[in-house]
Structure formats: structure tokens, C-alpha cells
Amino acid sequence: MKKIILLLVIAGTFYACQGQQNKEVAKKQKAIAINKTDEQWRSELTAEQFRVLREKGTEAPFSGEYNDHFENGKYVCAACGNILFGSDSKFKSDCGWPSFDKVIPGSVDYHHDNSYGMTRTEVTCAKCGGHLGHVFDDGPKETTGQRFCTNSVSVKFIPAGK
Numbered sequence: 654m655k656k657i658i659l660l661l662v663i664a665g666t667f668y669a670c671q672g673q674q675n676k677e678v679a680k681k682q683k684a685i686a687i688n689k690t691d692e693q694w695r696s697e698l699t700a701e702q703f704r705v706l707r708e709k710g711t712e713a714p715f716s717g718e719y720n721d722h723f724e725n726g727k728y729v730c731a732a733c734g735n736i737l738f739g740s741d742s743k744f745k746s747d748c749g750w751p752s753f754d755k756v757i758p759g760s761v762d763y764h765h766d767n768s769y770g771m772t773r774t775e776v777t778c779a780k781c782g783g784h785l786g787h788v789f790d791d792g793p794k795e796t797t798g799q800r801f802c803t804n805s806v807s808v809k810f811i812p813a814g815k
């Protein structure tokens with residue numbers, strides 16, 4: 654009997670925490686400047702952009718347009734145009750996705766992500782909430798030590814001077 658009560662208490666605590674988390678997520682989503690319905694996003698994005706940006710998908714490694722792209726300019730959110738990375742922060746990581754060692758301050762939000770049995774930090778666009786990728790602490794030691802592992806499909810490159 655004691656065991657059953659204990660289990661109920663644990664389950665209750667778990668559900669209470671879940672509820673709290675959901676409330677926090679709801680609050681965060683309200684703060685996003687650009688809030689569109691899935692229908693609106695579907696009409697504006699390609700199917701692959703929608704899958705990655707809105708459904709938190711991941712493009713296949715070494716497949717993205719910007720994986721081996723090192724030109725002078727900036728990378729903006731493919732969904733809303735928010736400036737995310739300068740080309741000076743891009744480095745060759747050989748991980749299969751565009752990698753940056755820093756973001757434009759305030760341009761992204763961070764979220765705990767425990768999906769697929771991993772503990773990671775998800776990175777989303779601060780303006781539209783679009784999924785960009787994840788940040789890891791195995792970036793270049795001589796700069797920030799961070800690696801913003803980013804889907805090519807989530808960003809758009811704007812050459813310098815444009």
C-alpha cells in the first residue's frame with residue numbers, strides 16, 4: 654500500500670512539473686513577435702523549410718546549401734529575415750551542418766531539449782520561434798568554445814553590401 658501511495662505522489666509531482674513547463678512554454682510563445690498559424694507558414698515556406706523550422710526537423714548531414722559555404726556576409730532566419738550570424742562567426746567543423754561560434758546578441762532563444770534520449774540545447778529564432786538547430790560546447794577553444802550547429806534550410810545568406 655505504501656508503495657502505491659509513493660508511486661501516486663511521484664506521478665502527481667511529475668504531472669505538476671509538466672503543467673508548469675507547459676505554462677512556461679506558453680509564456681515564451683506569447684513573447685514571439687511574429688506569430689503565424691501553421692497554415693500561413695506552410696504557404697510561405699518550402700515543405701523542407703516547414704519540416705525543419707516549424708516541426709523541429711533536421712536536414713541530412715553534409716546535404717545543406719551552406720555546409721561548405723564561406724563567403725563574406727550575414728545569415729538571416731529563412732522564415733522572418735532576423736539577422737542571426739555574421740560570416741566571421743562561421744567555421745569549418747566537419748560535423749555536416751553549418752557551424753558558427755557566436756550569434757548576433759538577442760537574435761535567438763534557448764530551450765532544453767531532451768528528445769531522442771539526448772540532453773541538448775535547442776536554438777530558435779527570437780522573432781518567429783523557428784527551429785534553427787542546437788548549440789554545443791565543442792566549438793573552437795580559441796574563440797567562444799561554442800558550436801551553433803545550424804540547418805542550412807533554416808537560414809538564408811545575404812552577401813556583404815546587400
Ligand SMILES: [Zn+2]
Nearest residue numbers: 730733778781
Ligand atoms: Zn525567424
